[in-house]
Amino acid sequence: xxxxxxxxxxxxxxxxxxxxxxxxxxxxxxxxxxxxxxxxxxxxxxxxxxxxxxxxxxxxxxxxxxxxxxxxxxxxxxxxxxxxxxxxxxxxxxxxxxxxxxxxxxxxxxxxxxxxxxxxxxxxxxxxxxxxxxxxxxxxxxxxxxxxxxxxxxxxxxxxxxxxxxxxxxxxxxxxxxxxxxxxxxxxxxxxxxxxxxxxxxxxxxxxxxxxxxxxxxxxxxxxxxxxxxxxxxxxxxxxxxxxxxxxxxxxxxxxxxxxxxxxxxxxxxxxxxxxxxxxxxxxxxxxxxxxxxxxxxxxxxxxxxxxxxxxxxxxxxxxxxxxxxxxxxxxxxxxxxxxxxxxxxxxxxxxxxxxxxxxxxxxxxxxxxxxxxxxxxxxxxxxxxxxxxxxxxxxxxxxxxxxxxxxxxxxxxxxxxxxxxxxxxxxxxxxxxxxxxxxxxxxxxxxxxxxxxxxxxxxxxxxxxxxxxxxxxxxxxxxxxxxxxxxxxxxxxxxxxxxxxxxxxxxxxxxxxxxxxxxxxxxxxxxxxxxxxxxxxxxxxxxxxxxxxxxxxxxxxxxxxxxxxxxxxxxxxxxxxxxxxxxxxxxxxxxxxxxxxxxxxxxxxxxxxxxxxxxxxxxxxx
Numbered sequence: 059x060x061x062x063x064x065x066x067x068x069x070x071x072x073x074x075x076x077x078x079x080x081x082x083x084x085x086x087x088x089x090x091x092x093x094x095x096x097x098x099x100x101x102x103x104x105x106x107x108x109x110x111x112x113x114x115x116x117x118x119x120x121x122x123x124x125x126x127x128x129x130x131x132x133x134x135x136x137x138x139x140x141x142x143x144x145x146x147x148x149x150x151x152x153x154x155x156x157x158x159x160x161x162x163x164x165x166x167x168x169x170x171x172x173x174x175x176x177x178x179x180x181x182x183x184x185x186x187x188x189x190x191x192x193x194x195x196x197x198x199x200x201x202x203x204x205x206x207x208x209x210x211x212x213x214x215x216x217x218x219x220x221x222x223x224x225x226x227x228x229x230x231x232x233x234x235x236x237x238x239x240x241x242x243x244x245x246x247x248x249x250x251x252x253x254x255x256x257x258x259x260x261x262x263x264x265x266x267x268x269x270x271x272x273x274x275x276x277x278x279x280x281x282x283x284x285x286x287x288x289x290x291x292x293x294x295x296x297x298x299x300x301x302x303x304x305x306x307x308x309x310x311x312x313x314x315x316x317x318x319x320x321x322x323x324x325x326x327x328x329x330x331x332x333x334x335x336x337x338x339x340x341x342x343x344x345x346x347x348x349x350x351x352x353x354x355x356x357x358x359x360x361x362x363x364x365x366x367x368x369x370x371x372x373x374x375x376x377x378x379x380x381x382x383x384x385x386x387x388x389x390x391x392x393x394x395x396x397x398x399x400x401x402x403x404x405x406x407x408x409x410x411x412x413x414x415x416x417x418x419x420x421x422x423x424x425x426x427x428x429x430x431x432x433x434x435x436x437x438x439x440x441x442x443x444x445x446x447x448x449x450x451x452x453x454x455x456x457x458x459x460x461x462x463x464x465x466x467x468x469x470x471x472x473x474x475x476x477x478x479x480x481x482x483x484x485x486x487x488x489x490x491x492x493x494x495x496x497x498x499x500x501x502x503x504x505x506x507x508x509x510x511x512x513x514x515x516x517x518x519x520x521x522x523x524x525x526x527x528x529x530x531x532x533x534x535x536x537x538x539x540x541x542x543x544x545x546x547x548x549x550x551x552x553x554x555x556x557x558x559x560x561x562x563x564x565x566x567x568x569x570x571x572x573x574x575x576x577x578x579x580x581x582x583x584x585x586x587x588x589x590x591x592x593x594x595x596x597x598x599x600x601x602x603x604x605x606x607x608x609x610x611x612x613x614x615x616x617x618x619x620x621x622x623x624x625x626x627x628x629x630x631x632x633x634x635x636x637x638x639x640x641x642x643x644x645x646x647x648x649x650x651x652x653x654x655x656x657x658x659x660x661x662x663x664x665x666x667x668x669x670x671x672x673x674x675x676x677x678x679x680x681x
Contacts, residue, residue: 223247223297236577236645238290238681250293255353255680257285261468262673269668272658273496273628278468278670284308285467285676286352288318298324300332318373331381340374341391341416342436344515344528346574347372349391354566354578356526356557356604357636358652358674359465362612363551366462366499367511367532368438371397374412382570387423389572391416397440410456412440418515418572425521428564434515434572442506442534458509458534460549461500462612465634466654466672468495498658499614500628504547507536517574519567522559528552537618539625544618553610560603563642578642585644602642610634615660623662630661650676 229244238253263278270277290304300323306316321336339349343364346354359365376395382388393414418434442456513530529552537547557565562583566575579602586601612632619626639651652674659667 221245234681236581236681245297246294247297248293248295250291252289252291253681254287254289255678256287257352257676257678259283259285259358259467260675261466263468264671266668268666269656269658269670272661272665272668273498278672281468285358290319298326300325300334302338321378323378329381330379332379334378334380335376337373337375338378339372340368340438341378341380341393341414342368342438342511343513344432344434344517344526344574346576346578349571349573350568351576353576353678353680354574356555356578356606356640357465357608357638358650358676359467361528361551361553361608361610362462362465362498362632362634363528363530363532363553363610366460366551366612366614367509367530367549369459369461374414380571382572386569387420389416389418389570391572397443410441410443412438414438416572420569420572422518423569427567427569429520430517430567431519432515432517432567432572436511436513436515438509438511438513440509440511442508455505455507455538457503458506459501459503460532460534460614461497462632463495463497464654464656464670464672465610465636466652466674468672497628498656499612499630499632501549501614501619501626502628504534505538506534506547509534517567519565521564522562524557524565525554526557527554539618539622547616547618549612549614549616551610551612553608555606555608557604557606560605561600563602563604578648581645582642586641601644604638604640604642606636606638606640608634608636608638610636619662627662630658630665633657633659646679646681648678648680650674650678652676 223245224247226245227243227248230241231244233240238251240249240251242249260282262280265278267277285308287307288304289307290302292300292302292304294300302319302321304318304320306318309316317337319336319338321334321338323332323334323336325332327333339351341349343349343360345360345364346352346356347360348364348368374393374395374397376393378391378393378395380389380391391414393412395412397410397412414436416434416436418432420430420432422429422431424430440458442458444456510533511530512532513528515528517526518524530550532549532551534547537544559579563579566577566580567573568575582602584599584601586599588596588598591597610633614629615631616629619629633656635655637653641649641651643649654670654672654674656670656672657667658669661667
């Protein structure tokens, strides 16, 4: 039977059909190609056994055609004499119809290929009319080339139509990294990152009695406290929206949890860039805890000038615009809002507005950010806060105060100096020392119309080495002292610091915002571990080690303060020297060691200078 079918259809046709069938199977086709319609009419035998083929050829075998073209006989052989018998039953008829349909489909496919002029060359080694391996390969290649072309056309159509944001939300992925636990949709249309960071400080002091007495308080106390406990949620929505919420769990004021960041906004607006509304870090200064985050701080606290001229304020509530230009080599930030005087974001007053404008540039950016230079400047204007009597009536012009404490603390509390300033009784009948929460320099409240602060910024980073500096000029505008207008009172402050990674890491920079990155380094080159190996020997990694030093000066002397010492008893000049050793064990754990030497001099009423020394250890865990 197979021999008859072979001779009837031709070797070329059956081979081509078999190869096309195999090719379709390889590419996952759902159905097999049909056999071509035979050029002879079969006779159906009624009484054929069920285990025998139902088609029996009753005519003489036809000769193989001599000029076939594409594997199909060039001329149609005469039909066999005799006619097929009627089907024995409905099942036989259905099977015959299916077979005929398959033959017709394959015949149509071969005719279509013939019409495209895909001619098979005649092989010298095979009978004329047979398909060679090269011919079959051409057929298969043409078939799949057509499929590939159709796929490209469909992909191009989808690309021209574009992706509609928010249409693919299934398949959310989760990942764990230095910045916390992140969930996001496949195309990052929606994403949220959550985590927490904890800073726990231990401090020790060495002091004489002079320093503490000069600022009118008790000696400084050794102790330990939670400096920061900050859970946070940040992310993006609908591709162009972004948000950030960070709470201050270390401080609860008036029954309300403190707020470090709580804003939402949109980005990628032409020319403008990003627009944020809410409470956020002020775009002033280069120190991390001013415009970025306290997470990547090199030292424990911001320098004394930023603490004094902004009264410890890191956050304002209002509107913030920011953008980057020239391949993110220059940025601007513009803020208008209300000072967030309290840590919990609750504050009511008439007026008391502020505005900040900041520009930055990157003259150098090389080696994927391992070598760069940042320069920048900012200008801050703040309306003086109006004082009211018990009846809510203004009692005079606004007031402003410039003051600071040390860059190492012996008390708990938020960034704005709220919180516990003394210790509870340790034993019944014995009162613990209240510690020293007074400012190290303080102008006191001065009546004025407004304050202005102008700052310059510089940072050079070359691999593991960095130099950073800032200088500020601050003014109380139209000041009134002892009932007399004294004009503008001016004060200055600045710092310079250097750092070097002994293990070769490099600090990170955020080009889009023009500030230090919220991650101090991407990761240690080798994280810390200390275990005993299978051979019994110690196996270890060092982590990342950085040494750093900083000198800062705050000058709260002015011709007016010198002329009226009785009105400014606690002003002078404060120098602070710091040495730090920062150990990044891994992406989530850091330990900082810091030594501080503080000196007060050029004091009022001929008071002698005084010194204080402190040492602190900060353990910071974050994820």
